[in-house]
Amino acid sequence: MPRLRVAIQRTGWVRLGMEVGVYYRGFETMPTRAPYPFAEIEPRWQTAWAETRCFRAAQPGEPGSEKPKVYILDMFPYPSAAGLHVGHLEGYTATDIVARYRRMRGMNVLHPMGWDAFGLPAEQHAMQTGTHPRVTTAKNIDNFRRQIQAMGFSYDWEREIDTTDPKYVRWTQWIFLKLYEKDLAYVAEAPVWYCPALGTVLANEEVLPTNEGPRSERGNHPVERRPMRQWMLKITAYAERLLQDLDLLEWPESLKEMQRNWIGKSEGAEVVFAVDGSKEKIPVYTTRPDTLFGATYLVLAPEHPRVASLTSPSQKTAVEKYVRESSAKSDLERTELAKKKTGVPIGAMVVNPVNGEKIPVWVADYVLASYGTGAVMSVPAHDERDFAFAKAYGLPIRKVIRPESGSVPDCFTEDGVNFDSGFLDGLKTPKAKAAVIDWLEKRGLGRRQVRYKLRDWLFSRQRYWGEPFPVVWKGDQHQPLLEKELPLTLPELADFQPTASGEPPLGKAETWKKLPDGRMRELNTMPQWAGSCWYYLRFCDPHNDSLPWSAAAEKYWMAGGGVDLYVGGAEHAVLHLLYARFWHKVLFDLKLVSHPEPFRRLVNQGIILGEDNRKMSKSIGNVVNPDEVIREHGADALRVFEMFLGPLEQMKPWSSKGMEGSVRFLARVWRLVCEETESGEWIPSPTLVDEAPEPETVKALAKATAKVTEDLEKLQFNTAISALMVLVNHLTGLERRPKAAVAQLSKLLAPFAPHLAEEVHARLGEKGLASVAAWPTFRKEDLEEESVELAVQVNSKLKGRMILPSKAGKEEIEKMVRVHPEIRTWTGGKIVQKVIVVPGRIVNLVT
RNA sequence: GCCCGGGUGGUGGAAUGGCAGACACAAGGGACUUAAAAUCCCUUGGGGAGAAAUCCCCGUGCGGGUUCGACCCCCGCCCCGGGCACCA
Structure with a gap:
């Protein structure tokens, strides 16, 4: 709807001679006029930027590459049908401000954007409508690009990446071959998470525990364990380095902690218990070998392979019943809510290796088959779970550790000093651990052991819209494709439905899957994470047709520890960010990259809540549509408002009133250079003068410049904007406004509200673009009162x-x-x- | 239960050992206008005394502590958000 100026409404009233009441009624429904002509300004400068290619990053060797480089990256989006939301824009605005600032500080800035475009939604859309995912994806990308460009972000669009582009897929498959050659990709039959609703298997990282049981991260569908033959990537081989190298990174501590937890390193020992009256041995894993003298029984998980063979005839019925009941229980029943522990003795005894004591063996489902050896030695006096179990079944509790001071609690799980522990007596916990392990190792009864919770990465999906594996099968032997055979592109399909048997949709491509020599193609595709595992490297050299990236480009852009600033949501903590680190380390070992970590500095933007303080959601109807906001208030105002809302990393609610405040601020800037006439025309403001600023103004400029500069270095955009507001308030108060002062303001404003800054800059007769002007400086003495x-x-x-x-x-x-x-x-x-x-x-x- | 964040006016937030509440929103008042919108100016943490300039008391989740001085540092608790959770 075109915006009507007040003046037109006024004359309309006069000319038409409407009655006042009629006029009022009409007036209230009319939109108020724009406080400044952003709708005209914004597209003009977007065109100017595109035409001058002023945001192009110089490749090493090109003019411009002699400047210091900086790599500022956003987590690229999955182009959904819903379009961008204001949450995406928060992070993108932050990085854009930094990129623009660094450019004005004379740096060669790599600030690219692309599309993580493989993924299930397009495929599901295809199942429902028959539209090829490629078509849907292209449409969505166009929409995303349009929305992003409307924000005036200073991306180097000549580096745009689409992960579904065969030119890109080729290198994703190439990297897979590298992993394959290094034996980091393998096929295994293992119990995996299968999601019937999505028709595919999922990685551990893609499954979330919920109150309704395990659910898929995408779509929140129930998932179940199924034994299936799948491709795995050996991320566990890198567990230790993924853990250690977290220390090299400037990441939020909470996020590093999440990765540490996920990797889940524990140091302990495997201790071997011999079965009494048999040659069988049962190894257990413990992190507290120093409590071995306090072990009073041993517990096997119900799924432990020896349960059946060790059960005595008299216990057979009870044990079988227990195992059956356990397997029927959901994970939930077996864990969180099940406060009460259950179990049955199996009628066998094992020998404690340190003292030869015979202790009973139980089966209980509080022991997990999937961790350690699936068997634990129980030390009720020093482990809360064992304590609860022993209490429930009246099993003996033997204390062998006391605190360094004070009395011994019933269940003491911290470090202390051993007693009643033979050769360990008097030793403090760390020493006792070492001593008992040495003792066991010498006798072949156990060994030191480090364990990780991290499991190998399940890498295959029963989907169509993903990268095909560059692998063929000859019988049950897999073989890699040759490099020159890449990219292996997807066959055209009309039907994307997965079959109930779990066969991937690619199985329907009869001519594609069968090679002339009788070999068969792998029918699974790679998960969506594959493309995002290395896109930041492709941005360094996106048009290279002979390599994924040149060594020179990688060395140049990834210098100093990788991407200099990476901004995105915290939801990728153990998904994308862990997977990408893993691939990067593999590439590092292959000498294809020059640093062991991809993202030196990472910042998570906080989510933006709806105006009602609840999470934005379509069903609640509190979603803010950026298209509408831009139409109503302009992109600059949206940029400024999102940054002014509060600290970047914090969760904060949207406010349409606050949004208007940002428009008002920008309109005040506009009115420093323009004034509105009776008839609604904007004319150059007569208050602008070609004079040197007064000392007060010099001081105000110096203060603002110092504060904005300092805050930009620290990513404190909200306080930087507040400093700009203070400066604008000062300049508004002046009757005579020196052009030079307003010109300096336009440069300070340029990273935040670039369109308006350009317009003001140009109207003041400044040379060139504000976007690439030199960042203002100030004299220290002007700061001093x-x-x-x-x-x-x-x-x-x-x-x-x-x-x-x-x-x-x-x-x-x-x-x-x-x-x-x-x-x-x-x-x-x-x-x-x-x-x-x-x-x-x-x-x-x-x- | 454990591990990270966080708790400041009516609201978003500012101040990381030195005048609590910058900047903005909301609210109230004024100027301009026939009127409204827009704009500009003023007031605005709470309570109290005074005709007034002004003055006094209270105030950063709660309770202690350190300090000349604490939103800030330390100890103990409460609440909110996020993550992990029978991982031996």
Whole structure:
């Protein structure tokens, strides 16, 4: 709807001679006029930027590459049908501000954008409508690109990447071959998560525990365990390095902690218990081998392979019943909510290797088959779970560790000192652990062991819209394709439905799957994460047709520890960010990249809640559509508002009132250079003068420049904008506004509201584009006030103020306070015992 | 239960040992206008005294502590958000 200016409405009223009441009624339904002509300004500058290619990053060797480089990256989006939401834009705005700032600081900035475009939604859409995912994806990408470009982001569009492009897929498959050659890709028959609703298997990382049981991360569908033959990537081979190298990274501590938890390293020992009256041995894994003397029984998981063979005839019925019941239980029943532990003795005894004692063997489902050896030694006195179990079944509890001071609690799980432990007596926990392991190792009864919770990455999916594996099968032997056979592209299909038997949709491509020599293609495709595992490397050299990236480009852009700033949501903590680190390390070992980590510095933007303080959701109807906001208020205002809302990393609610405030701020900037006439035309403001700024204005400029610069370095955009507001308020208050001052403002504003900044810059007759202008500087002495107001406290209570020369030293200040005319009133005539002076801040008199 | 964040006006937030509440939103008042919108200016943490300039008291989740001085550091608790959770 076109916006009508007030003046037109006014004349309309006069000319048409409408009655006042009619006029009012019409008026209320009319949109208010735009506070400044952003709809005209914004497209103009977007075109200018595109035409001058001013955001193009210089490749090493090209002119411009001699500047210091900086790589500023966003987590590229999956182009969904719903389009971008304001949450995406928050992170993208933040990185764009930094990219623009760095460019103005004279750096060669790599700031690219692309599309993580393989994925299930397009495929499901295809199942419903028959539209090929390629078509849907292309449409969605166009829409995303349009939305992103409407925001005026300074991406180097010549580097745009689409993970579904065969030119890109080729290299994703190429990297897979590298993993394959290094024996990091293998096929295994294992119990895996299968999601019937999605018709595919999922990686551990893609399954979330919920109150309704395990669910898929995408779509929240129930998932179940199924033994299936699948491709796995050996991420566990890198567990230790993935853990250790977290220390190299400037990432949020919470996120590093999540990765540490996921990797789940524990150090302990495997201890072997011999079965009494048999040659069988049962290894258990424990992190507390020092408590071995306190072991009073042993527990096997119900799925433990030896349960059946070790069960005595008298216990057979009870054990079989228990195992059957356990397997029928959901994971939920077996874990969280099941406070009560259950189990059955199997009628066998094992020998404790340290003291030869015979202890009973139980089966209980509080022991997990999937972790360790599926068997534990139970030390009820020093483990809470064992304690609960022993209490429930009246099993003996034997204390062998005491705290260094105080009495021994019933169940003491911390480090302490051993007693009643034979050769371990008197040893503190760390020493006792080492001693018992040495003792066991010497006798072949156990060994030191490090374990990780991290499992290998299930890498195949029964989907169509993904990268085909560059692998063929000859019988049950797999073989890699040759490099020159890449890319292996997807066959055209009309029917994308997976079959109930779990056969992937590619199985329907009869001519594609069968090779002339009788070999068969792999029918699974790669998960969506494959493309995002290395896109940041492709951005370094996106048009290379002979290599995924050239060594020179990688070395140049990834110097200094990889991507310099990576911004995205925290939901990728153990998915994308772990997988990408893993691939990067493999590439590092292959000498294809120059640093062991891909993302040196990572920042998570906080989510933006709806105006009602709830998570934005279509079903609640509190989603803010950026297209509408831009239409109504302009992209600059949206950028400014998203940054002004609060600290980047914090969760914060949307506010349409606050949004209007940002528009008002930008309109004030606009009105520094333009004034509206009676008839609604914008004309150059007569307040603009070709004069040197007054000292007050010089000071205001210096302050703003210092504050904005400092805040940009720290990504504190909200306070930077507030400093700009202070400057604008100052300039608005001036009757004569020096052009140079407003020009400096336009440059400070350029990273935040680039369109308006360009317009103001141009209207002031400044040369070139504000976007690539040199960042303003300031003289230090302009920050210094001649005199400063000092707060005077007596016994830490504020009593008064005094104005002092700002260069006054401590002694001088003290002297001046002591002779201040009001000193007696302030101190109440008491004798001053001590004076604390903080120059420029306070004076505190202690009486 | 464990591990990370966080708790400041009516609201979003600012201040990381030195004048709590920058900047903005909302609210109220004023100017301009026939009127409205827009714009500009003023007031605005709470309570109290005063005709007034002004002055006093309270105040950063709660309770202690360190310090001349604490939103900030330390100890103990409460609440909110996120993550992990029978991983031996």
